[in-house]
Amino acid sequence: MIMVLAGGVGAARFLSGLIQVVNPADVVAVVNTGDDTELHGLSISPDIDTVIYTMSGSIDPERGWGLRDETWRAMGALERFETVRPAGSAAAPRWFNLGDTDLATHFYRTARVREGATLQQITEELRIAFGLSVAVVPMSNDSVRTIVHLADGPVPFQEYFVRLQHNVPVTRVEFVGAESAAFIDHSLLTDADTIVIAPSNPIVSIAPIRALAGVDSALTARRDSVVAISPIVAGAALKGPADRMLVELGHEPTVVGVARIYAPICGTLIIDSQDEHLVAAVEREGMRCIATDTIMSKPGVAASLARIAIDVPSNKGDH
């Protein structure tokens, strides 16, 4: 069994490749819920939806989020409230786009939350609704909220990521609720043959999972069969703010910086071929290092990357 610790787009693409090379029934995706949010009264789990939509082929391939063949009529109709919203009100925000057919997913999740279903139950129902045969679970059934501290004060993750377009300096990231939230299933941490840390943002996608009690220690205890894929290629994030967040929070925005973050819990770092000259530097951080093509927008890369990742533990004797 292969467990993948997952954020959004990068993880979703990796998982799509993984199920091409292993039996989908042997994969469990454990997805970050720290950037879950509530908008318009709706419960929204962006990373879970991105993983389910991507793996089921429902995703809009251009945007990398939301559903294909989407329309935006509800969002457009919010415009008429722009001028009547009183000072101090944040009602009916237009900065977080929710497509008309995507809304149905949030309607379902919201209603089930109110009926008392756990996020794991709901995610399982969504998985089936989208015809996906891979287990997808939230990192926790308990609420964890990623708060990003800016010069002006703290904001919820989606405000930083979407409204401010992650274009502001970050001083600190906090996972409110993580200290009391339970990891979804501790047996996964011991029973998985391989654990893959997907090419997601180490600071806001993977760190919330690591912040749950017992996760880091379990990973540390089995770090030889934990493999991470660097989301940083040639000093830059392929998508999102991982590179500038690394700098702002005192890390090196390179695969070496990523290695320093993951070395305690992870035996191997897979980096892009463009960073092949940094293999030795990564190894000096105490990790094995494999350089290969990791840019999954190219056809076939996700599957070959997945094959390399899952071969790591069985190959470790070769090195």
Place this chain on the structure above:
Amino acid sequence: MIMVLAGGVGAARFLSGLIQVVNPADVVAVVNTGDDTELHGLSISPDIDTVIYTMSGSIDPERGWGLRDETWRAMGALERFETVRPAGSAAAPRWFNLGDTDLATHFYRTARVREGATLQQITEELRIAFGLSVAVVPMSNDSVRTIVHLADGPVPFQEYFVRLQHNVPVTRVEFVGAESAAFIDHSLLTDADTIVIAPSNPIVSIAPIRALAGVDSALTARRDSVVAISPIVAGAALKGPADRMLVELGHEPTVVGVARIYAPICGTLIIDSQDEHLVAAVEREGMRCIATDTIMSKPGVAASLARIAIDVPSNKGDH
């Protein structure tokens, strides 16, 4: 100043006619909120929306509810959850249609409710957003929920009205919360020159307003300047279940039955010309009675009906 006690479609059409014959600034529509509901986590006020949409010319004229040029993409996308909803779950119902652009209204209302705004404040903001110059207020800022008792037990009003298509016998109607809810503005009950009871369902649209403390006694004290328009024409409701509800709850499904319900609080009943033979019977219930054309789907009828209604108090000396 003219106060109109209003339900949904019939009241909205009457109000549209009224503002053609009087200064819109002199009209206050007090709207039933007993059939407000929550669906998908969204706060929905069907009668308020019907009044605002109709008076602002935004309503879909065919359906009589919802916005014109509407699409139904979100509703359509709910279909995929039909088969995954567990037994006992009512998540993501498809029996209550919410158009894509209509959703924006519910998003705004829901967010403002959560910010602590009163329903009156929100309704005022919606009124401005739709460019309407007539005061529209909810009957109360407090929650009142119309519960319809059926043979099988009680259901919320929208389940009866929409899901069951009001095609089941009613044994009792209850307004939960009405005993502790405050009427929106008692000064309206004394200061209005005329109070019009719109051609709405007496049992589920007007009765919730009457159930609020002080309303019936204030109307009784000034019944000479209270005018009702019968929603029953030739023994049938023009729309909705008013006729069969009257029968099921022991009333006569005629303008005489309506007269018996309104006589204590209302001096005049306007009935349709088709019921002219019942003028004397209505008068025997202690009301003045005017027969005229009341079917507002015909052009010009709403305005002429409104003119007759507001002339009633000043003409009372003539009789």
